[in-house]
Amino acid sequence: MPAPESVSVSVVIPTLQEAGEIRSCLEHLAAQGADEVVVADADSPDGTADLARSAGVRVVSSPRGRGIQQNRGAAATSGDVLLFLHADCRLDPGGIACLRRFVSRCPKVPGGCFRMRVDGPExxxxxxxxxAHLRAGLIGLPYGDQGIFVPRPVFDRIGGFPEVPLMEDVFLALRLRRLGRIALLPSRIHVSPRRWRRHGLLGQSLRNWGLTAAAAAGVPTEVLARFYPMVR
Incomplete structure (x- = not known):
């Protein structure tokens, strides 16, 4: 069993117009002690990539779409474990240390995520x-904003993210579930409430659940994308 400190964690952040979030996100990861951070930017016109470079992290350019962006970012990393993090999400203090301890103790688990908390008082x-706790912990279908992590050998074995218009996180989880139970770590990830406040709490939630059920049932992603046009 490897020592936790010997487990290297590479963080991949897919971005599209995240100039308002990326600097804070990268500062947060530096404080967490991430071994490596790669930003996979879809040619954001707002200077996201330049802000990331000025923070000292590697930036790779990618066509738009989280699946392909995260694959491009993963290909540019070298860590033992890949952690896919959205720019508007923040881990609890010690989150990456918690991830290292878990992977050290449970090296055969195919992947997992963190416990989600939306940053809002409502x-x-x-x-x-x-x-989200029930969906990820019982059904094994985490969303990307829960900080999905995958050991590199497993990521390579399943072929990475499917490069589809949306729901790439759900399809990745379906691939991981074939290899074993997906883990839900005790540490939390704090998620921005901006999507729910923009589209309505109930409307956004129903859309997410409906798309997840449809994706798991095999509805083509090209059809699903018509109901969720804004994907980063």
Whole structure:
């Protein structure tokens, strides 16, 4: 069993117009002690890539789409474990250390995620947190904003993310579930409430659940994309 400190973690962040978030995100990861950070930017016109480079991290250019962006980013890393993080998400203090300890103790687990908490005081967000806990912990279908992690050999074995218009996180989880149970770490990930506040808490949640069920049932992603046009 490898020592936790010997497990290197590479963080991949897919971005599209995240100039308002990327600097804070990278500062947060530096404080967490991430071994390596790669930003996979889809030619953002707002200077996201330049801000990331000025923070000292590697930036790779990619066509738009989280699946292909995260694959491009992963190909530019060298760590033992890949952690895919959205620019508007922040780990609890010690989150990456928690990830290292888990991978050290459970090297055969194919992947996992963190416990989600939406950063908002509304009671409805606590219901979303609970639903995410059940979805990831019991069903094994985490969303990308829960900080999905995959050991590199497993990522290579399953062929990475499917490069589809959306729901790449769900399809990745379906691939991982064939190899074993997906883990839910005790450490939390704090998620921006911006999507729910933009589209409505109930509307966004129903859309997410409906798309997840349809994707798991085999509905083509090209059809699903019509109902979720803004994907980063």
């Amino acid at each position: 009671a409805g967000f606590r219901a979303i947190d609970a639903a």
